[in-house]
Amino acid sequence: MDQTLDHTKAFAEFIAHSEGKSLLRFLTCGSVDDGKSTLIGRLLYDSKRLFEDQLATLEADSEKFGTTEGDIDFALLVDGLVAEREQGITIDVAYRYFATDQRRFIVADTPGHEQYTRNMATGASNSDLAVLLVDAQAGILTQTRRHAYIVSLLGIRHVILAVNKIDLIGFDEERFVDIRNEFAEFAKQFDFESIVTIPMSARYGDNVTDRSANTPWYGGPTLLEHLETVSVDENLSDKPFRFPVQWVNRPNADFRGYTGTVAEGTVEPGDRVVVARTGQAANISRIVTLDGDLDQAQAQTAVTLTLDAEIDASRGDILVAPEHRPEVSDQIAAHIIWMSEEELLPGRPYLLKSGTRTVGAAVSELKHQVDVESIKELAAKTLGLNDIGLVNLSLSEPIAFDLYDDNKTTGSFILIDRFTNATVAAGMIRFGLRRATNIHWQALNVNRDSRAALKGQKPCVLWFTGLSGAGKSTIANLVESKLHLMGRHTYMLDGDNIRHGLNRDLGFTDADRVENIRRVAETAKLFVDAGVIVLVSFISPFRSERRMAREMLDEGEFLEIFVDAPLAVVEERDPKGLYKKARAGEIQHFTGIDSPYEAPLEPDLLLDTTTADANALADQIVERLMKGGYLGAA
Amino acid sequence: MNKPLTHLQRLEAEAIFIMREVVANFERPVMLYSIGKDSSVMLHLARKAFYPAPPPFPLLHVDTTWKFRDMITFRDETARKYDLKLIVHTNQEGRDQGINPFDHGSSHYTQVMKTQALKQALDLGRYDAAFGGARRDEEKSRAKERIFSFRSASHAWDPKNQRPELWSLFNTRVKPGESIRVFPLSNWTELDIWQYILSENIEIVPLYFAAERPVVQRSDQWIMVDDARMALQPGEKPEMRMVRFRTLGCYPLTAAIESEATTLETIVAEMFVARTSERQGRLIDHDETGSMELKKREGYF
Numbered sequence: 001m002d003q004t005l006d007h008t009k010a011f012a013e014f015i016a017h018s019e020g021k022s023l024l025r026f027l028t029c030g031s032v033d034d035g036k037s038t039l040i041g042r043l044l045y046d047s048k049r050l051f052e053d054q055l056a057t058l059e060a061d062s063e064k065f066g067t068t069e070g071d072i073d074f075a076l077l078v079d080g081l082v083a084e085r086e087q088g089i090t091i092d093v094a095y096r097y098f099a100t101d102q103r104r105f106i107v108a109d110t111p112g113h114e115q116y117t118r119n120m121a122t123g124a125s126n127s128d129l130a131v132l133l134v135d136a137q138a139g140i141l142t143q144t145r146r147h148a149y150i151v152s153l154l155g156i157r158h159v160i161l162a163v164n165k166i167d168l169i170g171f172d173e174e175r176f177v178d179i180r181n182e183f184a185e186f187a188k189q190f191d192f193e194s195i196v197t198i199p200m201s202a203r204y205g206d207n208v209t210d211r212s213a214n215t216p217w218y219g220g221p222t223l224l225e226h227l228e229t230v231s232v233d234e235n236l237s238d239k240p241f242r243f244p245v246q247w248v249n250r251p252n253a254d255f256r257g258y259t260g261t262v263a264e265g266t267v268e269p270g271d272r273v274v275v276a277r278t279g280q281a282a283n284i285s286r287i288v289t290l291d292g293d294l295d296q297a298q299a300q301t302a303v304t305l306t307l308d309a310e311i312d313a314s315r316g317d318i319l320v321a322p323e324h325r326p327e328v329s330d331q332i333a334a335h336i337i338w339m340s341e342e343e344l345l346p347g348r349p350y351l352l353k354s355g356t357r358t359v360g361a362a363v364s365e366l367k368h369q370v371d372v373e374s375i376k377e378l379a380a381k382t383l384g385l386n387d388i389g390l391v392n393l394s395l396s397e398p399i400a401f402d403l404y405d406d407n408k409t410t411g412s413f414i415l416i417d418r419f420t421n422a423t424v425a426a427g428m429i430r431f432g433l434r435r436a437t438n439i440h441w442q443a444l445n446v447n448r449d450s451r452a453a454l455k456g457q458k459p460c461v462l463w464f465t466g467l468s469g470a471g472k473s474t475i476a477n478l479v480e481s482k483l484h485l486m487g488r489h490t491y492m493l494d495g496d497n498i499r500h501g502l503n504r505d506l507g508f509t510d511a512d513r514v515e516n517i518r519r520v521a522e523t524a525k526l527f528v529d530a531g532v533i534v535l536v537s538f539i540s541p542f543r544s545e546r547r548m549a550r551e552m553l554d555e556g557e558f559l560e561i562f563v564d565a566p567l568a569v570v571e572e573r574d575p576k577g578l579y580k581k582a583r584a585g586e587i588q589h590f591t592g593i594d595s596p597y598e599a600p601l602e603p604d605l606l607l608d609t610t611t612a613d614a615n616a617l618a619d620q621i622v623e624r625l626m627k628g629g630y631l632g633a634a
Numbered sequence: 635m636n637k638p639l640t641h642l643q644r645l646e647a648e649a650i651f652i653m654r655e656v657v658a659n660f661e662r663p664v665m666l667y668s669i670g671k672d673s674s675v676m677l678h679l680a681r682k683a684f685y686p687a688p689p690p691f692p693l694l695h696v697d698t699t700w701k702f703r704d705m706i707t708f709r710d711e712t713a714r715k716y717d718l719k720l721i722v723h724t725n726q727e728g729r730d731q732g733i734n735p736f737d738h739g740s741s742h743y744t745q746v747m748k749t750q751a752l753k754q755a756l757d758l759g760r761y762d763a764a765f766g767g768a769r770r771d772e773e774k775s776r777a778k779e780r781i782f783s784f785r786s787a788s789h790a791w792d793p794k795n796q797r798p799e800l801w802s803l804f805n806t807r808v809k810p811g812e813s814i815r816v817f818p819l820s821n822w823t824e825l826d827i828w829q830y831i832l833s834e835n836i837e838i839v840p841l842y843f844a845a846e847r848p849v850v851q852r853s854d855q856w857i858m859v860d861d862a863r864m865a866l867q868p869g870e871k872p873e874m875r876m877v878r879f880r881t882l883g884c885y886p887l888t889a890a891i892e893s894e895a896t897t898l899e900t901i902v903a904e905m906f907v908a909r910t911s912e913r914q915g916r917l918i919d920h921d922e923t924g925s926m927e928l929k930k931r932e933g934y935f
């Protein structure tokens with residue numbers, strides 16, 4: 001009975017207290033094995049929020065997988081994947097939750113391995129503070145610098161440098177001071193707001209939650225003391241109003257609500273807002289929620305806004321304060337962290353998601369790569385996995401944005417591979433680029449339709465793709481003569497007339513291949529504009545480039561023709577002796593040998609060269625064109 | 635000068651944002667509704683996210699036929715009350731074979747009646763996004779999962795190859811057949827759930843409150859005898875005890891705890907001094923370490 005009473009009292013106090021607690025999101029980072037996971041495990045353990053069954057599991061796991069000979073291996077509290085426990089490393093970020101009397105914490109334990117840097121960046125993107133660990137024996141390593149740089153790039157202003165495993169250097173003050181000074185010197189360039197350096201042993205708990213008797217020379221706070229008191233609050237509500245529209249709620253004809261989360265600033269009924277991209281203005285009528293209308297919504301709240309005027313706004317638009325508008329441009333400069341095994345290719349089309357808006361994007365220029373060892377700028381042609389660089393991006397349509405340093409929500413983006421749908425990069429917008437000239441397309445009286453009508457045909461691109469020696473040119477030549485005989489106006493683009501002229505400056509690296517195809521596709525497009533049926537015969541090994549070509553043309557104007565011949569067959573044919581040379585290593589980057597060929601998944605036409613001859617295959621194409629109405633009235 | 639948002643307000647806003655991203659980006663979303671407290675919170679948040687419209691997706695309940703009777707009653711009442719489309723799916727093949735938790739072992743039973751059943755239901759509905767109420771604080775492999783968790787066409791999770799997930803920029807792109815499992819409550823703890831239920835006055839299944847219930851003791855756990863299908867072992871005799879449940883599932887696999895907590899306040903107070911985790915009451919997780927990850931790789935929620 002008494003106990004229940006105690007509970008109820010404790011509860012009332014608890015509720016009252018926890019309402020007032022603030023939240024701190026932080027991450028642990030640093031090089032492999034520096035003790036990040038052990039530290040989080042230690043914090044959870046010492047904050048006494050581990051349950052008995054979790055402790056029992058921890059003890060059993062420590063015996064089975066532990067790296068600590070008999071002691072509890074705290075890292076096993078966070079390294080939750082089978083592969084992580086087996087290898088004794090962290091692979092992906094773990095999110096853990098704990099609270100003290102002062103604060104609530106969400107902590108992201110991130111991997112130290114370079115290979116998994118993108119997972120570290122994932123954990124860092126939503127954190128207000130970083131605990132950067134250094135192994136006191138090993139000192140500051142490349143990976144320590146890389147993580148410090150990423151932390152600063154992502155806009156984290158507060159760092160705790162945990163000089164860990166201090167037990168292994170006999171709690172040596174001198175060594176600690178050396179590391180602290182070395183880091184302070186290195187970190188000058190990042191202008192962090194606070195750097196607190198703490199001598200620590202995650203394994204034995206020194207200066208984690210309790211002050212250690214082993215470091216009498218250290219007078220600063222323990223890790224937990226600092227986490228509980230550091231002030232990271234940035235009042236988002238004081239900034240200019242930004243409201244990315246997520247979804248338009250139209251349950252019936254009388255209600256049109258713009259749903260979204262206030263990214264920054266506040267909003268009240270009567271406030272004037274504009275659509276950033278178009279400048280259309282309206283006043284806020286209501287702030288609608290299930291719990292009734294609000295008088296005000298502050299930053300980070302999810303609401304539904306109604307307006308007093310019908311304006312053209314939909315998902316992807318940003319409603320903003322008229323006197324503080326974001327930039328609008330289709331050219332931006334940004335830092336990106338590349339996160340894909342497949343390297344960045346300038347010119348290749350990706351998708352860019354910023355706020356709630358998704359548009360097409362290509363890197364128009366790679367300004368430089370950042371060398372993480374020295375944080376110096378290097379010239380580069382491409383970015384590989386975990387590389388960081390400054391790029392110019394060219395977008396398919398203008399977007400409204402802020403600079404990342406001003407607003408993380410409207411200043412950040414991700415790049416998505418159009419084909420694999422993988423998230424390939426994270427970006428921070430540094431500045432908008434004004435376009436060199438305002439290119440407004442002239443509305444000409446003579447247009448593609450009138451030109452095509454003159455020729456009595458529907459222009460299109462016949463895109464022949466396939467391995468070298470598959471028979472692309474042979475078949476394309478046959479098709480062209482057949483069409484010519486039928487009085488159709490055609491033109492052929494192939495290696496002979498493009499490679500030696502327009503694309504003479506390009507080699508055979510992946511980046512050059514992309515540029516090669518881009519130019520060919522642009523040229524083909526001009527011919528289509530002129531009303532011509534264009535035959536393009538290029539190996540064009542990558543799906544995404546063929547897709548880029550397809551997307552440059554209108555629906556139905558691009559026919560992908562896969563001239564299919566197995567590698568063994570073309571190597572046997574080897575009409576120009578190229579495969580032999582490639583095999584001998586005399587030609588590099590040869591498709592099919594040491595450079596991949598990605599077969600089309602859904603070609604418009606598949607020609608199997610092992611079962612029919614070139615003439616029959618050419619007839620198939622002509623027939624397809626007739627059926628598709630490309631050749632006009634016969 | 636504005637007061638900073640409370641922790642619960644931030645969690646609420648985050649969950650609502652996530653739900654709206656799903657509705658704006660997917661063609662056929664569905665909400666996995668397991669009838670537990672987390673589902674109750676998730677549904678409440680969905681009502682908030684789309685108000686004044688009702689949640690623009692159906693609820694899907696994978697019924698193993700072994701749920702507590704009170705849960706089924708609550709489920710049907712909830713769907714009726716909020717005028718929601720409710721889809722109930724049972725693995726018919728498993729039912730025909732009489733697969734049950736007593737004779738077939740919890741892991742085989744879970745595989746057939748939960749994991750397979752779920753995959754069948756998702757395939758049938760051709761859903762491209764499915765909300766789940768799982769929280770990262772529940773279990774170690776959950777702590778590793780993304781909020782938007784990509785699934786292959788065979789519903790498999792690949793924990794070693796998750797999409798980076800930065801800021802609140804969720805990558806919602808999938809190819810036909812592939813899907814995303816979405817966890818709007820990822821960052822909530824058990825305590826947050828209870829505090830939110832309390833502050834928002836959310837209805838939950840009565841089984842969460844202590845009451846006299848018929849139970850038997852099996853390997854140190856209290857199991858409720860919810861219907862006559864439960865075969866009693868020699869010497870077992872149901873006795874009435876004040877018990878409640880911290881988590882709800884199939885009654886033969888869900889242990890009760892002894893408790894006097896009959897109000898939300900006392901439940902939260904008990905939570906506050908609890909010495910075991912809620913998972914303790916879920917018999918299926920005790921099969922082996924790493925068993926949750928394994929089940930999730932196979933498509934379990």
Ligand SMILES: Nc1nc2c(ncn2[C@@H]2O[C@H](COP(=O)(O)OP(=O)(O)OP(=O)(O)O)[C@@H](O)[C@H]2O)c(=O)[nH]1
Pocket residue numbers: 030031032033034035036037038039067068073075088089090091110111112113164165166167168200201202203204
């Ligand atoms: N002596 C000593 N050993 C420690 C300390 N902190 C961690 N270790 C040990 O260092 C090893 C690596 O620790 P982890 O916590 O797994 O390191 P990590 O930084 O999380 O590693 P990754 O996540 O894989 O990058 C384990 O064997 C720990 O027990 C410490 O303060 N003192």
Ligand SMILES: [Mg+2]
Pocket residue numbers: 036037038075079089090109110111112
């Ligand atoms: Mg680790």
